[in-house]
Amino acid sequence: VRSLPLRIDDPRPLEVRGEVYMAREDFAALNAAREEAGLDTYANPRNTTAGTLKLLDSRQVAARKLRIFVHGFPSGDVLGFATQSETMEHLRGLGFPVSEDRRVCDTADEVLAFIESWAERRHELPYETDGIVIKVDSFAQQARLGSTSKAPRWALAFKYPAAGQPTLLEEIRIQIGRTGTATPVAVLTPVVVAGSTVSRATLHNLDEVRRKDVRVGDTVIVEKGGDVIPKVTGVVIEKRPKGARTWRFPRKCPVCRTPLVREEGEVAFRCINVACAAQMEGRIEHFAARGAMDIEGLGTKLIEQLVAGELVRDVGDLYSLTFEDLMGLERMGETSSRNLLAALEKSREQPFHRVLFAVGIRHVGAHVARVLARAVGSLDGLRAATVEELEEIHEVGTKVARSVVEFLERPESADLL
Incomplete structure (x- = not known):
């Protein structure tokens, strides 16, 4: 990404965050070159940028002229500044590319006016944008507001x-x-x-x-x-x-x-019908996902084969699969079969909160699973808890408590866990 400075006038270790993008003119030139070469053109700059960053050939990445806007650090105040705006000015002084269209607003009305002012003007920018990010400027106030499990409470994105x-x-x-x-x-x-x-x-x-x-x-x-x-x-x-x-x-x-x-x-x-094939496929895909049991190599097409062939009726059956079972499936060779079995074995080491999220209890997302795991400590602790006891846990309401108890009372859940 050529717009990043090769050297900065600051001896301290520094980690910055930003958003990589492709300018409209560079995207148009890339598609023109591909069209001339008889290749398919790309759909949009956003997807093209994401795909480019995954390429292993750095020369090919560099040829696509990606750019970046730096917007801060992984966590708040790391250079002794009191505000986001001061930090952005410092980064600009170090040579990092930052948006020149940012503004500090003192009131909500000023924020709304700024948003309105860019509703049409954004189409004149040399890059595509679909909204505006609004942040609390003070790092002290950011720290007091904190974050949810998914996002900071001191920032939001307005989408046009x-x-x-x-x-x-x-x-x-x-x-x-x-x-x-x-x-x-x-x-x-x-x-x-x-x-x-x-x-x-x-x-x-x-x-x-x-x-x-x-x-x-x-x-x-x-x-x-x-x-x-x-x-x-x-x-x-x-x-x-x-x-x-x-x-x-x-x-x-x-x-x-x-x-x-x-x-x-x-x-x-x-x-x-918990034995519905569509539900089974969905449960297995959720179970194997990166945020759950993180079973690498267990994708949608393979899951469909496992369910259709009745090799797997629920997530617990995954751990009974054999090398011979996998070798009998389409596009599964020796290496991919051994790798999947190794990934399944490794997934047994996942912590309790990830297992709790992975099994797919209704209304229990990743954050609630962490809350429950912290409160009850173990599967035995969860099994012993009543609806009333679970309701007393902060961030666990009646709907979640009942869903958890009902799930654990099912015979198939006992077999799974």
């Missing part, structure tokens, strides 16, 4: 409304998640939105479908939430074909044909 594109809604399918939640998904005629091709978008739940009055055959407007996640935001009613029918939520799971149920107070329908 994404530009929508019209396309045809060809079909509405039901997708079954790992907890059985049945989500309607719009199957669309492919359309380019915010630089990438979109062919599917979530419709969230039945209430949302009814509120927007979405019907098969409609021309719908597709946007990307935060310029990332595709969603259907509306219908072009004047283009609705005659005879387009109100969509009805199916009564049965499309995978296992079990009746779908909607519990009181819930917006979503659910498949309650």
Whole structure:
């Protein structure tokens, strides 16, 4: 990344954070060169930048002219400054590229005015941007505000409304998640939105479908939430074909044909068959994820094969797989089979809170799993706890407590753990 200085006038060890990007003109030149060479062009600068940083050839990375904006340090005040703004000025003085369009605001109205001032002007910048980051300037106040398990409380990102594109809604399918939640998904005629091709978008739940009055055959407007996640935001009613029918939520799971149920107070329908293949695949994928048991080599396609071949009926069966089982599957050779078995064995060393998150208890995310693990100490401690006792734990409400107890009372959960 050529915009980083090779030397700085400060002898102290320094670690900075920033965002790497590709300028519009450099992206256009890269695509022009690829087109001339008969290669496929890239969809957008954001994805191209992310892919470039994963390349192993540093010369190839350098040729793509990536740039960076530095925006701070891994943790607050590391150079004796009292504020974020002072730190940014110091970094600028050292030769680091920092945004020249930053501003210190004294009131919320000034912040809102700044956001509004860039709503259209942002399109004139030499790089793509979808929003503005707002931070508390004082490091002392940042420290007092602290962070959640996912993000600091002293910073937030404002995202401008994404530009929508019209396309045809060809079909509405039901997708079954790992907890059985049945989500309607719009199957669309492919359309380019915010630089990438979109062919599917979530419709969230039945209430949302009814509120927007979405019907098969409609021309719908597709946007990307935060310029990332595709969603259907509306219908072009004047283009609705005659005879387009109100969509009805199916009564049965499309995978296992079990009746779908909607519990009181819930917006979503659910498949309650824990042996449903779609749920099994989702549970195994969640179990193997990097933030859970971190089982390298256990991807979506392999999981589908394991479930379809009835080699795995739930996550516990993963640890009974043999070398011969894996060698009988597509694209699994000796090396990949041995590596997966080694990764499974290594995953047994994961701490209790990660196991608790990995097994997929409804309403128990990574943070709540940590809270529970700290409070009860062990699996035996969790098994011994009542709903009332779990409710007393800070950040654990009635819904979570009941979900945990119900999960542990199932016979299949006892076998798993």
